[in-house]
Every structure is written in structure tokens, then in C-alpha cells.
Amino acid sequence: MAGVALYAGEGAKRDGAVKFANTDPRMVGFYCAWLRRFFEIDEARLRVRLYLHEGLDLAASVAFWSKATGIPPSQFQRPYRAVPDPSIRRAKHVHGCVSIDYSSSATHRSIMGLVAALLGDAVNPG
Numbered sequence: 001m002a003g004v005a006l007y008a009g010e011g012a013k014r015d016g017a018v019k020f021a022n023t024d025p026r027m028v029g030f031y032c033a034w035l036r037r038f039f040e041i042d043e044a045r046l047r048v049r050l051y052l053h054e055g056l057d058l059a060a061s062v063a064f065w066s067k068a069t070g071i072p073p074s075q076f077q078r079p080y081r082a083v084p085d086p087s088i089r090r091a092k093h094v095h096g097c098v099s100i101d102y103s104s105s106a107t108h109r110s111i112m113g114l115v116a117a118l119l120g121d122a123v124n125p126g
Contacts, residue, residue: 003034021099050079052096
């Protein structure tokens with residue numbers, strides 16, 4: 001249930017896209033373990049994309065997230081390098097924000113069914 005709740009809060013809701021983004025390696029590691037344990041996943045179809053501020057070490061971040069996710073660097077997509085804007089934000093996550101993507105409508109529908117069961121009438125306050 002914890003994985004379902006985590007996905008309900010941080011996962012993509014668009015059909016066909018099983019996508020989860022976060023900056024906390026514990027949350028990302030938990031999500032990857034949950035996905036692998038409860039769903040039939042083709043490891044070769046997992047993709048990772050980094051959102052990383054310019055000036056931060058891309059190679060170190062790829063190595064960090066590869067270890068945290070168990071996904072090889074060869075499955076990492078081209079990163080998004082953000083230009084720092086001190087007027088918006090001063091703190092930067094040293095390893096950036098990672099997005100894990102698995103393209104599967106069937107898996108996404110299964111997850112969203114679990115999310116709907118978890119939330120029940122909670123989304124209908126009336």
C-alpha cells in the first residue's frame with residue numbers, strides 16, 4: 001500500500017506512462033523496488049532522465065542514480081540541464097531530480113486501479 005500511496009502522490013497520471021520523479025534516493029529506491037516486486041517489468045524498457053542544474057557533476061549524478069535505481073547508465077536519456085536562477089531558488093539538489101519512466105499502458109492502468117481503490121471516496125468530499 002505504501003507504494004500505491006507514493007505513486008498516487010508523485011507518479012504520472014497520464015495513460016500509458018508509468019513515471020515517477022523525486023529527489024530523495026530513499027523514495028526513488030523504494031519506488032523501484034515496489035515496481036519490480038509487484039509488476040512484471042521488462043528491465044530493458046526502464047528509462048531514467050535527470051533534471052540537473054548546470055555546474056553540477058553530471059557523471060557523478062548518473063553514477064549515483066544508477067546505483068540508487070539499479071538501472072544501468074546506458075538506459076539514461078539525455079539530461080535536462082537547468083540554468084540556475086537565484087531569484088527563484090538558491091538550494092540545488094546535488095544529484096538533481098530523477099524521473100523513472102516505464103512505458104506500459106497495462107502496468108499504468110493496474111497502478112491507477114490500485115490508486116483508485118486506495119483513495120476510494122476520499123477524492124469526493126461531498
